[in-house]
Amino acid sequence: MKQKSGREQAVWAADNIKPKISGVWDVAGSLFLITAPPISVHLLAYTLLKLDGSWNNLAKVVSDVGIVQTFSQAVPSSQEVWQAVPFVLCFAAFQLLCMWVVPGKYVDGPVAPSGHVPKYKANGVQCFLLTILVWAIGSYQGLIPAGWQYDHANAMFAFLNVSSIFLCMLLYLKGRFLPSTADSGHSGNLIFDFFWGTELYPRFGHWLWPIGWDVKLFTNCRFGMMYWGLSTLSYAAKQYELYGFISDSMLVSSLVQVVYVLKFFSWEMGYMNTMDIQHDRAGFYICWGCLVWVPSLYTCHTLFLVNNPYMMGRAVTAFLLLFGLLGVWINYESDAQKMRFRRSGGKCMIWGRPAKKIVATYTTKDGESKQSLLLLSGWWGVSRHFHYIPELMAAFSWTAPTLWKGNWAGFTYWLFLAWLLTDRSVRDDARCKSKYGESWTKYCELVPYKIIPYIF
Numbered sequence: 001m002k003q004k005s006g007r008e009q010a011v012w013a014a015d016n017i018k019p020k021i022s023g024v025w026d027v028a029g030s031l032f033l034i035t036a037p038p039i040s041v042h043l044l045a046y047t048l049l050k051l052d053g054s055w056n057n058l059a060k061v062v063s064d065v066g067i068v069q070t071f072s073q074a075v076p077s078s079q080e081v082w083q084a085v086p087f088v089l090c091f092a093a094f095q096l097l098c099m100w101v102v103p104g105k106y107v108d109g110p111v112a113p114s115g116h117v118p119k120y121k122a123n124g125v126q127c128f129l130l131t132i133l134v135w136a137i138g139s140y141q142g143l144i145p146a147g148w149q150y151d152h153a154n155a156m157f158a159f160l161n162v163s164s165i166f167l168c169m170l171l172y173l174k175g176r177f178l179p180s181t182a183d184s185g186h187s188g189n190l191i192f193d194f195f196w197g198t199e200l201y202p203r204f205g206h207w208l209w210p211i212g213w214d215v216k217l218f219t220n221c222r223f224g225m226m227y228w229g230l231s232t233l234s235y236a237a238k239q240y241e242l243y244g245f246i247s248d249s250m251l252v253s254s255l256v257q258v259v260y261v262l263k264f265f266s267w268e269m270g271y272m273n274t275m276d277i278q279h280d281r282a283g284f285y286i287c288w289g290c291l292v293w294v295p296s297l298y299t300c301h302t303l304f305l306v307n308n309p310y311m312m313g314r315a316v317t318a319f320l321l322l323f324g325l326l327g328v329w330i331n332y333e334s335d336a337q338k339m340r341f342r343r344s345g346g347k348c349m350i351w352g353r354p355a356k357k358i359v360a361t362y363t364t365k366d367g368e369s370k371q372s373l374l375l376l377s378g379w380w381g382v383s384r385h386f387h388y389i390p391e392l393m394a395a396f397s398w399t400a401p402t403l404w405k406g407n408w409a410g411f412t413y414w415l416f417l418a419w420l421l422t423d424r425s426v427r428d429d430a431r432c433k434s435k436y437g438e439s440w441t442k443y444c445e446l447v448p449y450k451i452i453p454y455i456f
């Protein structure tokens, strides 16, 4: 099989290090995505908390008082925002402390385009369980109201919005002038670079902890995912506090989400091999996304259910629970197949047979040729991103209960996810094609569908 030449493959490494702008739309799109989503976070929370989760109600308010007045109603006052500050800072500080002190094995991440190999401490599950334990004990002792995250939700999103913009500015400057590794570059356009970021593996605090705190491990996992898991529990506790019971819609939705987040932490080191970490730099796209978008959009259905304790009945509840858990399990299994396969150097059994593979080569920035393995068996032989289907199944089980009375705002996450994963399958294909060249083409011939066999 004809492999890409070292020179062609070096383009992948170089592109990963010095991003290129392909047209004015790259910059205009970045500008749009820096401004519109932070606004939409508040409009969504306002619609869920004050307008019965109905987009029609939001449209009516906009037509009555105009978009500016609507937005000013949706944004919390500065006094409310200040009240949210201590929680967010304590939560972030606690997570940073846990990353450092909670025991865990040190694990190597994948080779970066520069040849650098990042090191991580694998203690995600322990930190997640510890966070829940501290929250549960604190709530039981009356030190933290269990439903605090619900009471201050919109104010916290506002504080997170502002603070993450400052963090992204710092990360932009760090990547330009003080990068942690050679995997750093910029296009020269301030807006584009702020949006996409400059550095792939920024770290800080080496003077205190030799491996230092990895910024993306913190923003994506220990803040974003951790906040998601904890706020789900906090919202369920708030419903109990308000109504004296937990509805079956809240039960199924929060249970599957907590299992999903636990599954995420048990696979956290596998996440270090995905696009978010290997390809997307620490800029607004990823960092704002994990510090604000995940805590707000990814939890919006549960936020809505707090004050809408729908009872769906045993049959629907059981169906959604099984459907969701099945989704989480298949999603986990497919991520785990890839992780097992790569860790064993391709020498493992998948679905009772030796794993089939393609040996693919790629070149780092310094021209060094390296090998990688592409799995052709199991879920990875059904389609190239089959694991996105169970991801959508799981998400359906925790968002569908919000549709019980026909209002759609609580279902926003599922719609967003369907779009995101479709776009991601295209972006990942493009990335892998530029990294592996002919080997990727061969994989596409053998496994021709992106997500849904025979359809897409």
Ligand code: NDP
Binding pocket: 110, 273, 274, 275, 276, 278, 331, 335, 338, 372, 373, 374, 375, 376, 380, 384, 385, 387, 388, 391, 417, 420, 424, 428, 431, 432, 435
């Ligand atoms: P993937 O798990 O699809 O990983 C993509 C990378 O895996 C590729 O860039 C390539 O990296 C490698 N790869 C691709 N094909 C193969 C193969 N056949 N064999 C071995 N390696 C291969 O990344 P995602 O980040 O998209 O998904 C990870 C998880 O996160 C999934 O469970 C997904 O459902 C979930 N997810 C959740 C989202 C949410 O918002 N809820 C959003 C996105 C993902 P390389 O070869 O360079 O190592």
